[in-house]
Amino acid sequence: GSGQAPALSPEQSTPSITADASQRPIEDGQERAKQVLEGAGAAVPPTAVPSPRRIPSHLQPAGFSFSNRRVTTGQSSLDHAWEPGDHQRFRLRVGPNYKKYGRKEPSGPVLLELLEVDLFKSSALVHNLGEFIALPEPRVPVPEGSAVPPIFVVHGSLPFEAPSMLGNSNGPTLNAVFYFGLREETQQALASLETAPKAVQLLETFCRSAHADPSVFNRFKCIGMLRNYEEVGMPSIMKGYNGKPVLIRNRSAVKGGSGVMDQQQDSIIMHVNVRLWPLLARTGLHTLFGASAKCDLDVGFTIEGRADDELPEVLLGAVHIAHLRLDELPQWPPPIGGGGAKLSHQEGSQRGGGAVPGRGRRVDGDGRGGSTATTGISDQPSPSSSHR
Template sequence: YLKDKIKKPAGEPLFSTLNGDCVVSDGPICNIGGRMTLPECHLPDHLVDPHVPPMLIVNIQIPVHPRAIFGARRLPPTVNAAFYLQMTESTATGLEALRNGGSAPGPVKLLKTWCEHAEEDEALRGCLKLIGLIQNLAEINAPSFVSGYNGKPVLMSEAGMSTAKRKGNAEIYRGPGYLEIDIDVAKNFSYVAQRGVCWMLGTADKLIADIAFVLEGREDDLLPECPLACMRLDHMPVLDAIDEGTFFGIPSPLGGGGGGEDEDEGGAGKGDGLSADGGGGGGGGGGDAGG
């Protein structure tokens, strides 16, 4: 592909989508997996890789409105859309082959490298990308700044001319049996990009949207790419998301889960989840987070 630009169909996802939760807080909830009881490892011991955990959590932290450019004092209320991904047995088998000196598909090799080194290698961390495709775009009168990016991959990295040298802006957390990737939209997206994401948040109950997380292959032996995981969000009432205190069964701490910076004015909303049963107390119904 790097020479002829001819694309090939992607392979099967490396992880299956177990579930999702949607939680609203006063700011982004960082390392949401560390506050939950997660499922036990489903893989036999010989397939467990010391560097690539059997579960990934991807938490997209979306402000309910774009953060103010000037004069902001508090973080905007944030919808934390957390997806729980379970490694497939074929991925685990490929990782075992690599540990034993054998070969594996390019995306499996990239997954291993990324999980081992992305925390300290910012350029490597920047090869994470998200692809969103709204299937019913014509029905909802989407603005041009949304429709123009529909179906196009977006790297989770700083802007820059050289893709390979861009610093990744996702935060990585580790815990027993999981690795979490947090994507803070208010902190890392441009104002225009935030407008697009916030528009989708406000109309999510009308959308049929497919989402894929991908690690970008930048060498021939890492291609063709395949998704880390993919899922469909079907008419999801995310602005009715369950609040942080109810989700965790405790009073919501002042300032949410540790977004860090002071930002926009505003308090937390109320709500309903992508789906219940991520181990944290459950969200309400109304939607589908299946792959």
């Protein structure tokens, strides 16, 4: 009844997942979110941010592959560059009774600050970013007792090859990596969680429970939106999906799922393998590759709210990327000897120096843990036992 396009992943009606929801009065969440996230929340006693760490020589700093961030305001357009996205461009769910009325409004301010962006090509899927990228330093510490990590990363793996009915389990890949950190306003809200906006409570629940509960994991949503759809010349059949959310489901728990969570004490990395998306979605994204130099694109992420006590939804974070020239993006790891050879597992361990302390364990949405490979690049699909 909301007039939105059919979802690429079906939405399910499930009970609220925020704590003690039935005991809290339903307040005007939209106004509360605006007040807290624009700085009206209670002050949090200052906590020292850790001193800058030295990055090991075998690691690349976050943002190494695509440092073209726009820092000058007032420019009419971006050119092969990125900037934090505009939250008001994204229309998200609001109550009351979204299931009946299907109402959406522009999102309130994002919960997480965009710190860095990486865009690079690889010969195959990258399974463990921590093997060769040092995550950015957190700018805001996490309140004591919160499950929300100081760094939240989304890593999308997009296939370069033309889509087919059967799909390809591995191959040349465009890696899009977005690094987010806490905003001070979100930190303040987390410190007073009982009175925090519903979206902040939902973020806390997601970070605390998604690794063990697929029904929570499956709330994660990606939203892609072309500002210049007509100019790019996308297929008309895809127009209804522009700006519509896609649910990212746990790969190890749901048939057709495309998501994996790597969770550590100081970070969460959400891996999204687009190779596992439906054919229509892969076809649309492949069309974008041929027109990337024209594209003016917004990408955002949120956690799905369903019951009134989980609404309104608010963006976790967003990025604006425009006029991307794919041929200028680096190949990583670089070809060995300049001859186009692929990085093998053995060569990767020799060059990469082995596992990075604190980043060698993967936890998927079914709650099981497993050791990751010695290198982050794989020319073969991971076996099912690796908890993809």
